[in-house]
Amino acid sequence: MMVMLWNRQQSSQREVVGIARQSTHSLLSEQMRAGGEAQVRQLADALANPLYYFDLDAIGILTRSALRVPDVDYVLVYDPKGRILHDGSGDIAAFGQPMNDGFAAEIVAAKGPHTRQTDELLDVSYPITIGDERLGGVRIGYSMATAARAEERALDGLRAGFDDVNQRSLNWLLLLCCAFGTLALIGAWVLQRMLVKPIRMLGDAARQFEAGDFESPVPESRRKDELGDLIRTFGRMRESVVRHDRDIRRVAYSDALTGLSNRLAFRESLEQRLREQQGTGCQLALLFADIDDFKRVNDTLGHEAGDEVLLQVAARIERAVLAVQDADALVARFGGDEFVILLQPGGPEPDGDVRGKAIRLAEALVLSLSEPMLLNGRQVLLGTSVGVAIFPDDAGSASLLMKNGDIAMYQAKMAGKNCYRFYSRTMDQAIERRVRMEHDLRGAWERGELTLVYQPIYRTRDRVLVGAESLLRWNHPEDGAIAPSVFIDVAEQSGLIEAIGLLALRNACHEAASWPVPAGAGEAPFVSVNVSARQLRSGDLLQQVADALQQSGLPPERLHLELTETAVISDEANAAALLARLRGLGVKVWLDDFGTGYSSLSHLRRVQVDGLKIDRSFITDLLRDPDDLALTSAIVAMAHSMGVTVVAEGVERAGQFELLRERDCDLVQGYWLGHPMGGPEFVAQLG
Structure with missing residues (x-):
């Protein structure tokens, strides 16, 4: 009976240890996975705007903040092709390199959150999107070492308690068997009540933990022996797990900055x-x-x-x-x-x-x-x-x-x-109109609805026509003329601007190649073509410009590309390299709408351009607002000191033209000098 009781106790001990190991491992792993997914999802939401605007500083701040979280081994922000954009380091040594580990292919191909776990590592990734557009994703690796150590400490405590209890029980059983054989049955019953039942109760509590029930009470014990210590240790472990689960839920369901709900x-x-x-x-x-x-x-x-x-x-x-x-x-x-x-x-x-x-x-x-x-x-x-x-x-x-x-x-x-x-329902109608406009805009060029017009650009000192800005116009078959500010915005947001911009570039180069030399100019006029931020980011702009020049026969120096200030500065490093290669072709680069974006001439030292266009908002009040006059004069002077040509757009009065000529502004354009006109009318203007 002593042997049977001993075997039964050992079996119960192994069962409890096994259940405790399995439930503790499952619990810690699930907690790490849930916490990791919540952190990665929150970090992905926070990274959406910085990644959309390619703000590496903001991405770095968020990434380094995530790296400071305990047990985080690495944080990777990657683009849709799996190339690393940030790893939390100061110099981003891995920038642009593809993720080449065993999980990389699955992560890049995944349409949603992706989690892989090994005994040593928990890897959690989450896509970063804005609307239906996938910008990339973020990936965090957690070390399982802390969880493994916590699991082993808990099990070591259980084993130590069991060993001590078993040793004392064995000594007591031997003493009872040797000295009081007649009391063996009573001793076995006492042991059953004292040891096996509490251990079974602990086993039941461990199973409830495994099922995710953290609120079920652990058996209480007033015993002063090791089994009582074991029961109380198990109870403290449950309280710790409940507290840790509550903290994880608080982090997962609240905004880290404001403390509000997320x-x-x-x-x-x-x-x-x-x-x-x-x-x-x-x-x-x-x-x-x-x-x-x-x-x-x-x-x-x-x-x-x-x-x-x-x-x-x-x-x-x-x-x-x-x-x-x-x-x-x-x-x-x-x-x-x-x-x-x-x-x-x-x-x-x-x-x-x-x-x-x-x-x-x-x-x-x-x-x-x-x-x-x-x-x-x-x-x-x-x-x-x-x-x-x-x-x-x-x-x-x-x-x-x-x-x-x-x-x-x-x-x-x-x-x-x-x-x-x-x-209101009319708002849905406005969205439907926008969707219909996007649909109609597809193929509008092929149907002859989209055309190019040219606004003359004059040299200020002698008022000689030296070039023109090509502008898109859309004559809708049902709605008539649609303002460029309306359909260009739709084209930008839908991505159609890349195809339309390429067609506009090719046609502008083709028409400009046949323009004659105006009287007094000494050379054929140039044509300036607007380039959108999407075209700048696409990576194909350099080849598209080279092909357009080759196919049209237009000399590179007669092609001017106009880029908005915000489009260039938002991705300054890549823009600087691309603009340098464009200028290497002989093409001139102008900065459009200067003064409405970052408004810093210091950027021109890092992003070399050939000219800048002062936004019309400054020229409009030039005659009434001394501040606009002073700012315009300062821009002209500082740009000339850097060897940059200055163009003023929106000149609609003679007084504005005279003030700009006095301030040595190089080129001007506006309704006072000439409205946008079709290609044949512009050629006639040159004659």
């Missing part, structure tokens, strides 16, 4: 509340608030100032929400500068006027967030655009409600920013 937590709460309200006739209001011109803060004052702005905005939003009486509100930050508020009537009238409360809250948000903010001793004036969608009037599901709220916020921005708009 997108995941808000979505779950929204779906739960919608389920509760289904069929009750009660309304909910969803408010999307997006800070106006927030990017300007990051670009001019830095990302630390941007974080301070977000903290102040979050505090003002919470104060505005608390000021709404009889309302239950949930505030969340979706990432970047976008905040969301779920407003539900509360108090004695749960069926109160949700729309009225939403109006009061939206007005309070617009008013509060338009007040100056103090950052590092200077005032910053921002604003907010708020979109409001009502459940169930505007949508019956969480996804559609959030979509319609986002559409309303976008309409508020289109209405001039710093205001609020309620969702």
Whole structure:
């Protein structure tokens, strides 16, 4: 009986140790996986805007912040082809290199989150997208060493407790068998009650842990022996696991900067509340608030100032929400500068006027967030655009409600920013019109709807015509002439601008190759062609320009490429190398709309250009605003000191022309000198 009891105890010990090992390993692995996926998903959301604008500084800050998390071995931000964009290091030594480890091919091919785990490593990746466009992804590797050590410490404690208890039990059994054989049955029963039952209870608790039930109580014991210590150790381990699980959930469901709920937590709460309200006739209001011109803060004052702005905005939003009486509100930050508020009537009238409360809250948000903010001793004036969608009037599901709220916020921005708009069906119609315009824009060139016109460019000192800017015009068969500001924006967002821009480049070169020499110019006029940011990033621009010049026979020095200031500076390193190769072909590069973007002549030392065009907004008030005159004069003087040609666009009065000639501006264009005209009319103008 002693042998049988001993074997039974050993079997129970092995079972408990095995179950504890398996459940502890499974629990720690699942916790690391859940925490890793939450961290990677949150990091992917935070990286979306920096990656879209290829802001390596912002990517580096977020990546290094992730590297400081315990157990993180590496963090890799990669592009859609699996090339490394950032690894958290200062010099990014691996920049541009492909990921060549065993998981790389699966990660690049994955359409969603991807997790692979070995005994030594947990690798979690998540794609980074904006809309339907995949920008790349982020990948974090976690060391399993800490989890393995924690598992071994827990099991060592269990084994040590078991060994001590078993040794004492064995001595007691031997003593009882030798001295009191007649009491063997009583001793076996006592051992059963004292040892096997508590161990079985611990085994049951371990199985509940394995099933994910962390709240089930662990058997309590007042025993002063090693088994009591073992039971109490197991209880403390359960409390530690519960606390760790609670911390993981807090990290996974809250915004790291503001402490507000994040997108995941808000979505779950929204779906739960919608389920509760289904069929009750009660309304909910969803408010999307997006800070106006927030990017300007990051670009001019830095990302630390941007974080301070977000903290102040979050505090003002919470104060505005608390000021709404009889309302239950949930505030969340979706990432970047976008905040969301779920407003539900509360108090004695749960069926109160949700729309009225939403109006009061939206007005309070617009008013509060338009007040100056103090950052590092200077005032910053921002604003907010708020979109409001009502459940169930505007949508019956969480996804559609959030979509319609986002559409309303976008309409508020289109209405001039710093205001609020309620969702309406007409907004969907506006989106449908935009989709139809994108559809009609495809093949518009082939159908002869898209044409090129040329606006003359004159030399200022003698008012001689020396070139022209080629401009796109769209004559829609049903809607008539569509403003370039409208269809160019659609082409940019849809990606059609790459194909349209290539056709415009080829046709402009072909027509310009046959232009005669104007009287007094001494040489044939040049043609300037606008290049979009997408064309600049595509990597094919150099070959496209070379092919267009070769096919048309146009001399390279007669082709001027115009690029916007923001497009060049947003990817300064790559842009500088590409522009240098373009200039190596003999093509001249002009910086368009100068003064509306980063407005820093210091960038011209790093990104070499041949000319810059002062934006028309400065020329318009040249005669009335001394500041615009002084700024224009300074730009001309500083550009000339760097050997850069200056072009003024938007000249519509003789007085503006005279002032620009006095300030030694090189070239001018505008309606006062000549409207955009078709190719034959421009050739006639040359004659």
